[in-house]
Amino acid sequence: MGQRNALFLISVVLLLTVGGCRKARGRQEAGKPADVNGTRIAAADSEPGNWMVHGRTYSEQRFSPLKQINDQNVSQLKLAWSYDLDTHRGQEATPLVVDGVMYFTSAWSKVFALDAGTGAVLWSYDPKVPREWGINACCDVVNRGVAAWNGKIYFGTLDGRLIALDAATGKPFWETLTIDRNSRYSITGAPRVVKGKVIIGNGGGEFGVRGYVSAYDCETGKLVWRFYTVPGDPSKPFESPILAQAARSWSGEWWKSGGGGTVWDAVVYDPELDLLYVGTGNGGPWTQKYRSPKGGDNLFTCSIIALRPDTGEYVWHYQEDATDDWDYDSAEQIILADISIESQPRKVLLQAPKNGFFYVIDRSNGTLISAKPFTYINWATGVDMKTGRPLESALARYTGNDPAPVVPGPLGAHSWQPMSYSPLTGLVYIPVNDVGFKYKSAENFEPKKLAANYGIDVVAAGMPQDPKIRKAILDTVKGKLVAWDPLQQKAAWVVERPGPWNGGTLSTAGNLVFEGTAAGNFEAYRAGTGEELWSFAAQTGVIAGPVTYAINGEQYVAVLAGWGGVFPLATGEVSFKSGRVRNISRMLVFKIDGTAALPALPVLQEPTLTPLKNRASVGTIRKGEQLFQRYCAACHGDVAVSGGVLPDLRYSSALENDEWFSDVLGGMLQSDGMVSFAKELSREDAADIRAYVIFRRNQSVTQRQSSAAKN
Ligand code: HEC
Numbered sequence: 078m079g080q081r082n083a084l085f086l087i088s089v090v091l092l093l094t095v096g097g098c099r100k101a102r103g104r105q106e107a108g109k110p111a112d113v114n115g116t117r118i119a120a121a122d123s124e125p126g127n128w129m130v131h132g133r134t135y136s137e138q139r140f141s142p143l144k145q146i147n148d149q150n151v152s153q154l155k156l157a158w159s160y161d162l163d164t165h166r167g168q169e170a171t172p173l174v175v176d177g178v179m180y181f182t183s184a185w186s187k188v189f190a191l192d193a194g195t196g197a198v199l200w201s202y203d204p205k206v207p208r209e210w211g212i213n214a215c216c217d218v219v220n221r222g223v224a225a226w227n228g229k230i231y232f233g234t235l236d237g238r239l240i241a242l243d244a245a246t247g248k249p250f251w252e253t254l255t256i257d258r259n260s261r262y263s264i265t266g267a268p269r270v271v272k273g274k275v276i277i278g279n280g281g282g283e284f285g286v287r288g289y290v291s292a293y294d295c296e297t298g299k300l301v302w303r304f305y306t307v308p309g310d311p312s313k314p315f316e317s318p319i320l321a322q323a324a325r326s327w328s329g330e331w332w333k334s335g336g337g338g339t340v341w342d343a344v345v346y347d348p349e350l351d352l353l354y355v356g357t358g359n360g361g362p363w364t365q366k367y368r369s370p371k372g373g374d375n376l377f378t379c380s381i382i383a384l385r386p387d388t389g390e391y392v393w394h395y396q397e398d399a400t401d402d403w404d405y406d407s408a409e410q411i412i413l414a415d416i417s418i419e420s421q422p423r424k425v426l427l428q429a430p431k432n433g434f435f436y437v438i439d440r441s442n443g444t445l446i447s448a449k450p451f452t453y454i455n456w457a458t459g460v461d462m463k464t465g466r467p468l469e470s471a472l473a474r475y476t477g478n479d480p481a482p483v484v485p486g487p488l489g490a491h492s493w494q495p496m497s498y499s500p501l502t503g504l505v506y507i508p509v510n511d512v513g514f515k516y517k518s519a520e521n522f523e524p525k526k527l528a529a530n531y532g533i534d535v536v537a538a539g540m541p542q543d544p545k546i547r548k549a550i551l552d553t554v555k556g557k558l559v560a561w562d563p564l565q566q567k568a569a570w571v572v573e574r575p576g577p578w579n580g581g582t583l584s585t586a587g588n589l590v591f592e593g594t595a596a597g598n599f600e601a602y603r604a605g606t607g608e609e610l611w612s613f614a615a616q617t618g619v620i621a622g623p624v625t626y627a628i629n630g631e632q633y634v635a636v637l638a639g640w641g642g643v644f645p646l647a648t649g650e651v652s653f654k655s656g657r658v659r660n661i662s663r664m665l666v667f668k669i670d671g672t673a674a675l676p677a678l679p680v681l682q683e684p685t686l687t688p689l690k691n692r693a694s695v696g697t698i699r700k701g702e703q704l705f706q707r708y709c710a711a712c713h714g715d716v717a718v719s720g721g722v723l724p725d726l727r728y729s730s731a732l733e734n735d736e737w738f739s740d741v742l743g744g745m746l747q748s749d750g751m752v753s754f755a756k757e758l759s760r761e762d763a764a765d766i767r768a769y770v771i772f773r774r775n776q777s778v779t780q781r782q783s784s785a786a787k788n
Contacts, residue, residue: 110190111175111225111244115272119348126627128174131222131267132495133624136413137345139497140584141625145632147587150669151601151611157633157671158196160189162662166722166750167217167620167641171267171495171581172664173225174626174635180244181637182220183662186234186264190247193635194628196666200247202240210236211750212527213261215283215711216643217722218750221342221493221621222267224275226295231275233264239277239293251298255279260286260335261526271346271353271386274301278340282361282406283531285524288338288378290355292389302389306357306377307336319391328371334524336368337361337401338378342493343411345426346386350441353386354413354426358406362532363487364518365402374399379407381428383443393443398432399466402474403456403516404487404531405432410495412505413440418564427563429496429507431489432467434460437563449566451491451559452509455484475516480537484553486514487531488577488644495581495622497590502604504560504569506590510577511555512651514538527757528707535706539716540649542776547650554654558582558592560607570607576654578644580636581622593619593636595644595655599665616678617661618645635666645720647711652720660722684728688775693768701769704762708754717773727774737767 113129121127121134125142132139146154162168166184173180179193185206190199211218214235223232229250230242237256242249255277256262261284268277274292282288288306293299305316308324310332315321327336343356360368360378369375379398384391397407412427418437426440433454437446448460457467475481494508517534524530540547556577560569580593589610590602595618601611618640625634639662645652659681693701705717712723719725731737739745741763744753754763 108176109228109245110178111180111228111230113175113225114227115348127176128172128624128626129225130173131171131224131269132345132410132412135346135348137410138412138414138500139495139582139622140499142586143625143627143632144585144587145627146585146589146625146634146669148589148603148610151587151589153669154601154611154634154667155669155671156613156673156675157666157668158673159666159675160191160196160664162639162664164662165660166639166662167219167660168637168639168662169219169265169493169621169642170222170637171622172624172635172637173223174624175225177628179635180223180225180230181664182222182232184218184220184639184641186220186232188223188230188232188242188247190230190244191664193626193633196664202242202247202249204234204238204240206235208748208750209752210263212752213281213284214263214265215280215529216265217641217646219265219642221265224268224270226270226273226275229295231268231270231295233266233268233277235263235265237262237264237279239268239275239298241295241298253293253298255291262286266340266342266344269344269346270295274386276344276353276386278344278355280339280341280358282337282339282358283529285335285361285530286337286339287332287335288340288357290340290344292386304384304389304391306338306340306382307375308332317391323376326374326376328369328373331369331375334368335361336375336378338380340408341406342408345411345413347413347424347440350424351386352383352392352440354411354440355382355384356406356408356411356428356430357382358408359404360401362522362524362530363402363404364522364532365400366518367522367532372400375401379405381407381411381426381438381443383440395438395443395445395465397430397434397436397467403483406430406489409489409491409493412496412498414498414500416503416564418446427498427505429491429505429561431485431492432456433485433490434467435561435563435566447566451507451561451568452511452557453484454490475518480515480517480534482513483516484513485510486512488512488648494579494620497582497584499584499604501586501588502560502584503562503564504604505563506582506584506592507559507561508579508582508592509557509559511553511557512577512648513553525757527752527754529711535710536703539706540651540718544780551651551654554651556595556655558590558602560590572602572607572609574655578618578620578642578652580619583623583625583634585625591623591634591636593621593623593638595620595658597656597658599623599636599638613667615665616675617663618658631668633666633668635664638663638665641722645722647715648720649715649718651715657721686727686774686778686781688778689732689771691768691771691775693765693772697765697768698772701765701767704758704766705769708758709766717770726770727777732767732771732774738763741766
C-alpha cells in the first residue's frame with residue numbers, strides 16, 4: 078500500500094464523520110417529486126426558486142433572477158450544509174433543484190437526491206459502472222448531471238446506458254443501452270428532455286467512435302430517432318440524405334477510424350423555433366491525415382447542428398473548424414439569447430468553443446453574425462465573415478519536422494465548464510484556459526484498443542526536462558475569468574488566475590458572478606465590474622457549474638466540488654499552475670449567515686522521493702517513454718507527473734517489486750479503475766515502462782536536489 082492510499086483514506090474518514098443519517102426536513106411538498114414538463118420549463122422565470130433544467134432555462138444562460146443574495150450582502154454568505162461523496166474522481170455535475178429536492182450525479186455516474194434545504198439524503202442510486210470502462214473515458218470518469226421530467230430523473234452512465242429513475246424513490250423505471258459496447262463510447266454529458274423525449278449523445282472521439290445523438294421516449298425508453306453526425310461506410314445506405322452530402326467532405330476509409338464528431342456536451346432547445354441545437358466534437362483521430370488523408374471538411378465534426386426535435390431531421394449546420402487537426406471540439410455549451418444588434422432584435426446563439434473564437438450566430442438559419450478571439454490564440458488570425466471559415470496561420474497545420482507550438486491546445490481556450498450570460502449586464506462570463514500544445518503527427522500511427530489514439534507524436538508533445546524550457550512553457554500557462562461583451566466582441570473585464578481549469582460560472586440578478594477555482598476556492602464577483610466580493614476555501618479544486626435556488630423564501634447557492642477532469646489527469650506539471658489541490662468530492666451549499674463548517678483539512682505530507690537503481694539502457698527507457706505516453710499518460714500524467722487525482726507512479730511502491738506487473742498486466746486494481754493491459758502490452762513492455770518511470774523518479778530527485786541547492 079504505502080503512499081498509494083494515503084490520499085483516499087482521508088476522503089473515507091470524512092465520509093464516515095459527515096455521512097450519518099439525517100431526517101428529511103423542511104422539504105416543500107408540491108405534488109409529485111420532479112414534476113417538470115415543457116410548460117413549466119418554458120415559464121421557468123416565474124419560479125426562480127427552482128433550477129429545473131441543466132442551464133436553468135431552455136436557453137441555458139445560467140442566469141438566475143434571484144437577488145436576495147447580492148453584491149451588498151454576499152460577504153455574509155456562509156456554508157449552510159455540505160454532503161461528502163464516496164469517490165475521489167472529478168465532479169462536473171450541475172445539480173437540479175425541483176420543489177425543494179436537489180438531484181445530481183457524481184463521478185462513476187451515481188445519482189443523489191438530497192433535501193435541498195438540509196442536505197439530508199432522500200435516496201441515491203449507483204448504476205454500478207464496470208470500473209474497467211474507465212479506459213474508454215478520455216477525460217476522467219465524470220458525469221455532468223441529470224434531467225427531470227414528469228416524475229422521473231434521467232441520466233447517462235459512463236458505459237453508455239440511459240436510465241430513468243422514479244424521482245420519488247430512486248428506483249429504476251427503465252434502462253436502455255445507447256451504444257455498441259464493442260466501440261469505446263462513453264457518456265459524460267447531461268441528458269436534456271424535449272417534448273417527452275430524452276436527448277442523449279456520447280463521447281469517444283479519441284477512441285475510434287462515430288458520433289451521434291439519440292432521442293428516447295421518456296415513458297418507454299424506446300429509441301425515437303438517431304442522428305449520426307458523421308457519415309458511415311459509404312458501401313451501406315446512409316442513414317439520412319444529408320449524410321450522403323457530408324460523405325463528399327471525407328476521403329480515404331474514414332469510417333474505419335470512426336470519424337469522431339461526438340455530441341458529448343451541448344444540447345439546447347429553442348421552443349419558439351422548435352429547433353434542437355447540438356455541438357459536435359473533434360475529428361478522430363486528431364490528426365487529419367490519419368482520418369481523411371486527402372483532406373476535406375469532414376462534416377459534421379466541430380460543428381453546431383440544428384435538428385427538428387420530433388424527428389431528428391437536419392435543418393442547418395455551421396462548422397467552426399473545417400478539417401480539424403487539433404482536437405478543437407465545438408461540443409461546448411451553447412447559450413440562446415435574444416439581443417439587439419444594430420437596433421435589430423436577433424435570435425442568436427452564443428458559443429465559446431475550444432478554438433478560442435467567440436461566435437455569435439443567428440440561430441434561425443445558422444448565419445454567422447460575428448466571431449472574435451476571446452483570448453490569445455495563434456492558430457488563426459480571424460474568421461472569414463463570407464465563408465465562416467477560420468483564417469489559419471502558417472503554424473496551424475504543423476507540417477514541419479519540429480513540433481508546432483499551437484495555442485490553444487487540446488484543453489481548449491474554453492472547455493465544458495459552463496459559461497453564463499447575464500441579460501442585465503449583457504456580458505458572458507467565460508472560464509478561459511490559456512494553454513498551448515506542441516503538435517507533431519505521429520509516425521506510422523495505428524489505433525489501439527487500450528491506448529489514447531490521437532495520431533499525435535505523444536513523446537514530442539511531452540514536457541521537456543531542460544529547466545529553462547520548462548519554465549518558459551509553464552510561464553505561458555494561465556487562466557482567467559473573462560466577462561465578454563458579445564455585441565462589441567471584447568472583454569469588459571478580466572480576472573487573471575494563476576492557472577487554467579477553473580470552474581463554470583453562474584450569474585444572478587444580485588449583480589453577482591460565482592465561480593469555483595483550480596486553486597481550491599469558491600468565489601463571487603460583482604457582475605458589472607469584476608470586483609472580488611467573497612471567497613470560500615473549498616479545500617479542493619472546483620470545476621463544476623454553480624446553481625442558485627430558494628427554499629421557503631430563502632436563497633441558496635450550491636456547487637459540486639471535486640478536482641478532476643482531463644487537466645489534472647493528463648497534463649502533468651502544467652496542472653500545478655494554481656497550486657496543488659487534492660480531490661475532496663462534496664456538495665457545498667451556502668446561504669446568508671449559514672452555520673455549517675467543513676471538517677479541518679488534514680495536512681498532506683509530500684512524500685519524499687528516493688532514487689532507485691535503474692540498469693535499463695537508454696534504448697529501453699526511450700521505448701518505455703513511448704509506451705508510457707501512449708498508454709498511461711492520459712491518466713497518470715504527462716511524462717509521469719500526476720496532477721494529484723490518480724497515483725503518481727514515480728512514488729509507487731510497485732516500482733520496486735512484481736506488484737508492478739500484477740497492477741499493469743494482472744488487473745489487480747481493476748475494481749479501482751486500473752484496467753489490465755495484458756491484451757496489448759507484454760511483460761517486456763511493462764518492464765520498459767517501469768524503467769522509464771524509475772528514470773523519471775530519479776530525474777525528479779536530482780532536479781529537486783539541484784533546485785534546493787540553489788535556494
Ligand atoms: C484510464 C485511466 C488509467 C490509465 C490509462 C492507466 N491507469 Fe494506472 N491506474 C488508474 C487508476 C484509476 C488506478 C488506481 C487508483 C486507486 O488506487 O484508486 C491506477 C493505478 C495504477 C498503479 C498502482 C499505483 C500505486 O500507487 O501503486 C500502477 C502501477 C499503474 N496504475 C500503472 C499504470 C501503467 C503502467 C499504465 C499504462 C500502461 C496505466 N497505469 C494506465 C488509471 C489508469
